[in-house]
Amino acid sequence: MAIVVAVIVVFLSIKLNSFRDYQIAEIAFEVTAVAGLTVLTGLSGQISLGHAAFMAIGGYTTALVLLHLAWPFYVVLLVAAAVTAVAGAVVGAAAARLRGPYLAGATLLLGVALPAIAYAWPATFGGDQGLNVSFTTPAFLGANFPPTRWLAWVAALVALIVMVLLANLNHSRIGRNWRAVRDDDVAAALDGINVAAARILAFVVSATCAGLAGALLAIVTTLVGPGSFTLTVSISLLTAAVIGGLGSLAGALWGSLVIVLVPTYVTDVATSHGLSASVGSNIPIVAYGVLLILVMLLFPQGIQGGLQRLFSLFSGPDQKPRTWRTAPTPHVTPSADQAAASQHEKEGTL
Amino acid sequence: MVEFLQFTLSGIVFGMVYAAIALSLVLIWRGTRLLNFAQGGMAMFTTYVAIEVIYKTHSYWAGFVIALAAGLVLGAVCELTVVRPTTGKPPLNAVIVTIGLLILIEGLAGIFFGGQYRSFPAAFSIIGLRVGGTPIGVSRFDVFVALAVLAATLVLAAAFRYTAAGLRMRAAAFNPTIARLSGIRVGRVLTVGWALAGLLGALAGVLVSPSTFLYPNSMDAIFVYGFTAAVIGGLDSAVGAVVGGLILGVVLSYAGGYVGGSVGSDLTSLVALGILVAVLMIRPDGLFGGARMRRV
Numbered sequence: 001m002a003i004v005v006a007v008i009v010v011f012l013s014i015k016l017n018s019f020r021d022y023q024i025a026e027i028a029f030e031v032t033a034v035a036g037l038t039v040l041t042g043l044s045g046q047i048s049l050g051h052a053a054f055m056a057i058g059g060y061t062t063a064l065v066l067l068h069l070a071w072p073f074y075v076v077l078l079v080a081a082a083v084t085a086v087a088g089a090v091v092g093a094a095a096a097r098l099r100g101p102y103l104a105g106a107t108l109l110l111g112v113a114l115p116a117i118a119y120a121w122p123a124t125f126g127g128d129q130g131l132n133v134s135f136t137t138p139a140f141l142g143a144n145f146p147p148t149r150w151l152a153w154v155a156a157l158v159a160l161i162v163m164v165l166l167a168n169l170n171h172s173r174i175g176r177n178w179r180a181v182r183d184d185d186v187a188a189a190l191d192g193i194n195v196a197a198a199r200i201l202a203f204v205v206s207a208t209c210a211g212l213a214g215a216l217l218a219i220v221t222t223l224v225g226p227g228s229f230t231l232t233v234s235i236s237l238l239t240a241a242v243i244g245g246l247g248s249l250a251g252a253l254w255g256s257l258v259i260v261l262v263p264t265y266v267t268d269v270a271t272s273h274g275l276s277a278s279v280g281s282n283i284p285i286v287a288y289g290v291l292l293i294l295v296m297l298l299f300p301q302g303i304q305g306g307l308q309r310l311f312s313l314f315s316g317p318d319q320k321p322r323t324w325r326t327a328p329t330p331h332v333t334p335s336a337d338q339a340a341a342s343q344h345e346k347e348g349t350l
Numbered sequence: 351m352v353e354f355l356q357f358t359l360s361g362i363v364f365g366m367v368y369a370a371i372a373l374s375l376v377l378i379w380r381g382t383r384l385l386n387f388a389q390g391g392m393a394m395f396t397t398y399v400a401i402e403v404i405y406k407t408h409s410y411w412a413g414f415v416i417a418l419a420a421g422l423v424l425g426a427v428c429e430l431t432v433v434r435p436t437t438g439k440p441p442l443n444a445v446i447v448t449i450g451l452l453i454l455i456e457g458l459a460g461i462f463f464g465g466q467y468r469s470f471p472a473a474f475s476i477i478g479l480r481v482g483g484t485p486i487g488v489s490r491f492d493v494f495v496a497l498a499v500l501a502a503t504l505v506l507a508a509a510f511r512y513t514a515a516g517l518r519m520r521a522a523a524f525n526p527t528i529a530r531l532s533g534i535r536v537g538r539v540l541t542v543g544w545a546l547a548g549l550l551g552a553l554a555g556v557l558v559s560p561s562t563f564l565y566p567n568s569m570d571a572i573f574v575y576g577f578t579a580a581v582i583g584g585l586d587s588a589v590g591a592v593v594g595g596l597i598l599g600v601v602l603s604y605a606g607g608y609v610g611g612s613v614g615s616d617l618t619s620l621v622a623l624g625i626l627v628a629v630l631m632i633r634p635d636g637l638f639g640g641a642r643m644r645r646v
Contacts (some may be wrong), residue, residue, distance in 0.1 A: 034401045041442070096628060097634045105581030109626055112574050113619040121618050230568065235387075235449055282460035289454030293432050296447045300439040333492055 021148040022220070023121025023260060028155035030214035030256035032162050034240045035249055036209025039166055041238070042246035043175060044202035045182030046095060047104050048229075051210050052239045058084045058211030059218040061132040075134065077158065077215050084211025085204050086193040092203025096196045106125075115226035130225020133218045136242070155216045162209055165200040167249055170204065178202055243295050245302025263288055290313035356487025357607040358600055363492040365599020366499040370554035372583065372591035373503060374547035377540045379545040379585045380523040382446045388428065388451040389413055389574025392548055393555030395455050397564055398419040398463045400556050409471050417552045425548020429541045459566040460526055470559035475583060487511025502553055505593060506546065510588075521542060575602075582629050584639025601625055 033055060040046050056179050091110065095103055120124035125131065135151075138328040169175055180188040181198045191193050220223045236259050246254025266284040299306035369390060378386045384461055400417035406411055433449055436444040438505035469477070474490040521529040522539040530536050555569060579598045583590025605621040629637060 047442070094631070097632070098630060100640075101379070101585050102384060102449055102630060102634060102636065105450030105577055106623075106626055107572060107628060109578055109619065111625045112571075113623040120620075145644065231574070239446055239449060241440050246442065248442075279461050281410045281465075282457045285460065287452055288450070289450045289457055292450030292453065293447050296439070296443045296450065297432070297435050300443055 015045075019148075021146065021152040023264070024152040024258060025148065025155040025216070025220045027151070027256050027260045028152070029213040029220065030237075030250055030260055031159045032155075032216065033210045034244065034256050035159075035163055035166055035235055036206040036213070037237050037241045037253040038244070038249060038252045039086035039178075039209070040202050040206035040248060041241060042197060042248075042251075043170065044178040046199060046202060047107065047238070048234075049098070049104050049108035049238060050114070050234050051107075051206075052229040052231070052233040053111045053114040054084050054087060054207040054210035055214030055217060055233065056115055056118075056226075057087050057207075057223075058327075059224040060216030061211070062123060062215040062218040063133050063224045064124075066133055066135070067131060073154070075220065077212060080158060080211050081208050081217035084214070085208045087211075088103065088204040088207025089200060091207065092200035095203060096199040106215075108231070108234075111229075112231055115229050118226045123190070126225065128226065130227070133222045133224060135219050135222060151220050155220060158212060158216060162212060163249060163252075166209070170249065174198075174201065189190065204338070220343055231347040239292060241294065243302055245299075245304030245306075248304050251302050251304035254307075258291070258303070262291060272274070352484055352486075352611070356496065357603045358567075359486055361600035361603025362486075362596060363488055363496050363599070364558075364603065365579075365596040366496045367554050367558045367572065367600050368504065368575045368579040369595025370550050370557070370596050371500045371591045372575060373506070373588060374554070375580045376575060376583075376585055376588055377543050377547040377550070378589045381540050382444075382520070383441065384433070384448070385577075386544075386547065387445065387448040387573075388455060389547065389551050389576070390569035391452040391455040391459075391619025392421065392424050392428065393551035393572075394564070394566065394569040395459055395539035396424060396472065396548070396552035397555035397569075398459055398560050400552075401468060401559075401564060402463070404471060406494035409424075410471055414473070414556055416550050420551025421548040421550075421555075422545045423548075425551075426541050426545040428548070434537070434540075437470070456566045458500035463566075465566060467563045467565045470556075471558040471566050476560065493543070498553065498557060498644065502550060503588075507588065515542070572606050574619075575622060578626055581636055582626060584633075585592065585628045586640035587636070590638030592635055598622060598625065 002132070014246075033051060037048060037051050040048055059078040060082045062076050063191060065071060065079055066073075071079070095106065098106060118130070119127055122128075131200065135147075177188070177193045177198045180191065180193055181195050185195050188198075214224075214229070218342045221228065240255030240259045241252060243258055244253065245251030263284045301308075371393070374389055375386060378384060378389075385467050396417045399420045400413035403416045404413035407465050424444075433444065433446055436447050440574060458551070472496050473489040475487045476491045478485045478489050479493070480486065480542065508519060518529070518534045521532070521538050522536045523543075524533055526536050529539075556570065558572055559568065562572070575598060578594070579594035581594070581629065582597060583592070583594030602621060606618055609617065633639065
């Protein structure tokens with residue numbers, strides 16, 4: 001699966017022009033961050049409204065390391081991941097006690113407050129202007145190789161590796177522990193799961209993904225500034241995770257496609273119809289808002305949930321009695337994610 | 351000492367605005383268990399309505415009253431059209447719907463009113479008041495801001511406690527099923543709750559805009575601090591919302607005033623984060639959120 005996607009990305013990046021390459025890179029780092037948030041919110045049941053803060057940490061780490069040390073980019077990515085992992089551990093330790101809206105409020109303010117550090121110490125972080133990130137394509141590709149294509153490859157490769165690792169993590173004992181904690185933390189604790197440790201680990205994993213995404217953003221856009229990590233970014237990450245479908249990592253891909261491509265596409269349509277500036281620049285915003293509302297009302301389980309429903313319509317009923325061998329009783333055994341959704345409904349976490 | 355008094359008083363004024371937003375969030379949270387991210391956007395929109403009316407009629411008070419009425423209507427319309435259909439779906443869906451609503455409203459404001467910064471008039475003089483020759487840091491309009499929010503809060507509190515409609519709203523928030531069984535139309539009550547929240551938000555928007563300018567994102571920061579105030583106070587508690595707003599307003603005023611310079615104003619959000627973390631580490635459900643009451 002991962003190899004198929006890799007081939008598609010390479011093919012697309014060669015076929016398409018450099019602006020599309022840039023979009024591939026953009027989608028790739030969005031996917032990285034959104035997948036991390038899907039793990040945090042969808043699997044471990046914690047919300048974060050300030051995930052751009054972790055992206056900012058990864059991005060500024062990348063910029064500072066490249067500026068002062070000039071290490072190779074893969075080392076820089078690892079350093080950025082490590083730094084944000086530590087930050088994730090700190091935030092996770094504080095967040096492990098908080099629930100629902102209180103966690104939402106704390107992370108929201110984190111997302112607002114952290115970029116303000118860049119304004120407060122302009123000597124180190126470049127203030128409002130941010131820091132420039134210089135990045136050159138490696139020599140073996142030749143001088144004429146388009147840099148955006150190389151960036152698209154790098155970003156897509158990182159995104160793929162992250163997705164594979166997260167999928168494995170999801171199917172491991174750690175992933176099961178997260179789901180247990182999400183569905184009922186008391187029952188999980190009685191089963192011998194260290195609830196606080198599971199929650200903190202989810203934050204570390206999620207923050208690391210966001211940090212990698214921030215590092216990629218720094219390299220792809222060649223600039224990190226407070227404007228790259230605003231509250232809007234944090235909220236669009238959560239939006240992408242929920243719109244795509246919190247139950248699965250594939251949802252992260254759909255969500256990222258929506259938040260990257262829809263605004264550009266609608267802008268193209270609006271400008272090609274020759275609308276006035278104030279209308280034309282706001283039509284995409286309006287369409288985006290309407291889209292969010294409609295998807296949430298029509299596909300409560302997100303795009304991935306909607307796709308699965310469509311798929312099961314066509315493939316007929318042979319999908320359903322998957323559990324008949326272990327559960328011969330007639331009562332329905334809902335899948336883990338459906339159970340989680342209904343559980344959340346009862347609790348009303350947000 | 352004079353400085354301290356100035357900072358405290360101006361902090362209280364801003365705190366009252368945060369408290370108004372926090373109260374509107376608490377109203378909705380208690381009724382629907384939902385964080386309304388569109389609250390700031392709704393307030394921004396009604397403030398634009400106010401400024402248009404003021405330009406047309408040359409009367410501040412006509413704009414003021416119509417903004418509040420628009421807040422009532424907007425709150426009710428939002429609840430009926432997009433929030434009501436999220437009932438029974440995962441709670442994060444409702445949150446994303448309010449985020450979508452916020453984006454939609456900000457886009458519409460850009461289309462109808464343009465994106466440029468506009469100044470908003472104040473009802474009274476904004477020249478600082480003096481007591482015996484010393485400036486006390488607040489103007490006549492600031493006093494009006496604090497009193498207006500205080501009055502709105504007291505009227506709402508009295509209505510909740512002493513009227514039949516208030517009793518129905520409390521019952522619907524306490525237990526919707528039992529309220530429905532005893533003949534309360536819970537849906538209608540929720541709509542009224544959203545309408546009142548819209549009114550409080552509109553009030554906050556009209557009161558704060560003379561000091562912030564008005565543009566499609568102008569209420570975002572105010573919303574973040576109002577939300578913070580609600581979380582500090584505990585989302586279930588109206589008293590907590592006011593106390594949280596006042597704490598936040600006063601501490602941020604000290605931080606901005608005493609640290610001074612641009613560093614002080616840049617760090618206000620960090621200071622707010624510090625207060626929030628400190629409160630939540632001691633009381634994870636906010637100051638007044640738990641079953642026990644405790645003064646801090």
